Amino acid sequence: MDPHVLLVDDEPGIIKGLSHSLQREGYIVSSAGDGVEGLRMAREISPDLILLDLMLPGLDGLSICRKLRESEKTDSIPIIMLTAKGDDVDKIVGLEMGADDYIAKPFNTRELLARMKAVLRRTGEHRPDEDRPIRYGEFRIDPDSRTVTISGQPTQELSAKEFDLLHLMARHPGRVFEREQLLDSVWGMEHYDTRTVDVCVGRVRKKIERxxxxxRYLVTRWGVGYSFVAERKDAP
Amino acid sequence: MDPHVLLVDDEPGIIKGLSHSLQREGYIVSSAGDGVEGLRMAREISPDLILLDLMLPGLDGLSICRKLRESEKTDSIPIIMLTAKGDDVDKIVGLEMGADDYIAKPFNTRELLARMKAVLRRTGEHRPDEDRPIRYGEFRIDPDSRTVTISGQPTQELSAKEFDLLHLMARHPGRVFEREQLLDSVWGMEHYDTRTVDVCVGRVRKKIERxxxxxRYLVTRWGVGYSFVAERKDAP
DNA sequence: GCTTGGCGTCACAATAATGTTACAGCATGC
DNA sequence: GCATGCTGTAACATTATTGTGACGCCAAGC
Known part of the structure; x- marks a missing residue:
């Protein structure tokens, strides 16, 4: 569940509206307003799917597509191109460039959702099962009992929100979650203007961190958000 | 939870589509493409439910059904027959052979899911442990007499619902049951908008808890539901 | 180093979830 | 029919959780 989508578009209206719709459907959405930013974020957050506008300031969609395909890390991330009203040339070029699908603006949100679903299913896998136990080294999460154990020792009991937060992040180790994403996924809230996430992260840390x-696990990404790290970085 | 379903059908399309649907609904799905393989797998994995096509290469559904009923191990696994367009003869024979239900192709997935649920509920999700006494330390449940004893002392008699609730939860110690799950499993209700579960839990506690x-046993998981704990947490 | 904005933390109030009790409707057995 | 015990609902009491704002510290950029 909870596929991470990167939305790259320069129209604030699109970003805003689409983010909202996608989040409501269970996606975690990050967005970028221009090509350079989009490329940077794609590399940084390794999303499960990229919605890429063709016409972009800075760096156009096709170039981004090509660059993403060049790197092994971003090589296999599925891309759906968002093209301005159907000009066939671009579509074809886009598909040749390695996009998995395209959809012409203005598009129906339903249709986009259907195509996203199709693409995600086709590329498969990118769906860490919600109910499967998670284990990294000595760190363990059991969704059945909603408990966390480290080296076999159960941690202090996590509250509902605390567990949901940790579980969501641990399902995507290494991924950076912005506060707004967490607020939306775990709290179902829309706008970020509180310190809620920070406090919850603090509470989780107090319970699971030595x-x-x-x-060691729930680390801060300064200026961006938080992420769960699975691998030990340095020797203690 | 997570009932294990064995799907035996020779049409790849059915297998693929149905597997997907069932998995989405939370079932663990194994599948076999012909009768021999189906019978072998049924014996090997002891699924909670078998979806069995009537027309099969190798060994037909009825024969499989009969063979499964002959062995004690697979004797009580519920079977839903998938019959080609409703020919009554087969239905009757199938039911006589020991199938628990049948459904005619092409069938509505919703309807199949409903019947599966009904069968699973009727058979009590047919885990082998269903009828076996449960014991954790001094805590004991005897499904035959539907009594609970602690340290050899019988508790106050539990009513039907109370016992079912406790029994279900005790069969999965540590697992968190949401109210909706309990309401569905014990009461057979769909939507949760009552405090029924809470009250029942309270009544059970009053009878079994010191x-x-x-x-100590039926603990609250705040914001989620309830769970039965088998191990003693701390010394009193 | 200094400034600036982001972040960690605390205590407490607000909230939402749960515990508890009483009661009326039903089914059951006699 | 009548009595009895089981059940679900509603209302009220009780908590655990959770959001907020304030305050202080820390990272990044100059």
């Missing part, structure tokens, strides 16, 4: 001041 | 205010 040293909550120097988190 | 201190109903601080339950």
């Amino acid at each position: 040293d909550p001041t120097n988190p | 201190d109903p205010t601080n339950p």
Whole structure:
């Protein structure tokens, strides 16, 4: 569940409306307003799917597509191109460039959702099962009992929100979650203007981290958000 | 939870589509493409339910059904027959052979799901442990007499619903049951908008817990539901 | 180093979830 | 029919959780 989608478009209206719709459907959405930013984010967050506008300031969609296909890390991320009213040339070129599908603006949200679903299914896998136990090294999450154990030792019990937050993030180790995404996914809230996430993260840390001041699992990505790291970075 | 379903059908299209649908609904699906393979798998994995096509290469559905009923191990696994367009003869024979239900192709997935649910509920989700006594430390449940004893002392008699609730939860110690799940499994209701579960839990506690205010067995998972704990957490 | 904005943390109020009790409707057995 | 016990609902009491704002510290950029 919870596929991560990167939306790259320069129209704020599209970004806003689509983000909302996609989030409501269970997607985690990140967005970028221009090509350069889009490319950077695609590399940084490794989304499960990219919605890419063709016409972009800075770096156009086709170039981004090509660059993404060049790198092994982003090589297999499915891309759906958003083209301005159906000009066939671009469609064909886009598909040749490695896009998985295209859809012409103005598009129906339903149709887009259907295509996204199709693409995600086709490329498969990118769907860490919601109910499967998670394990990285000594770290374990059991969704059945909603408990977390480290080295076999159960941590202090997590509250509902705390567990949901940790579970969501642990399902995507290494991925950076912006506060707004977490707020939307875990709280179902729309706009971010509170410190809610920070406080919840703090509470989780206090319960699962050996040293909550120097988190090993739930780390801060300064200026961006938080992420769950599965691998140990350095020797203690 | 997560009932294991064995799907035996020779049409790849059916297998593929149905597997997907069933998995989405939370079932664990195994599949076999012919009768021999189906019979072998049924014996090997002891599924909670078998969806069995009537017309099969190798070994037809009725023969499989009969063979499964002959062995004690597979004797009580519920079977739903998938018959080609409703020919009554087969239906009758199928039911006589020991199938629990039948459904005619082409069938509506919704309807199939409903029947599966009904059969699973009727057979009590047919886990082998269903009728076996449960024991954790001094805690004991005897499904035959529907009684509970703690340290050899019989608790106050539980009513039907109370016992079912406790029994279900005790069969999966540690697992968190949401109210809606309990309401569905024990009461057979669909939508949750009552406090029925809470009250029933309270009643069970009053009968089995030494201190109903601080339950040792039937504990609350705040914001989620309830769970039965088998191990003692701390020394009193 | 200094400034600036982001972040960690705390205590407490607000909220939502749960515990509890009483009661009326039903089914059941006599 | 009548009595009895089981059940679901509603209302009220009780908590655990959770959001907020304030305050102080820390990272990044200059």
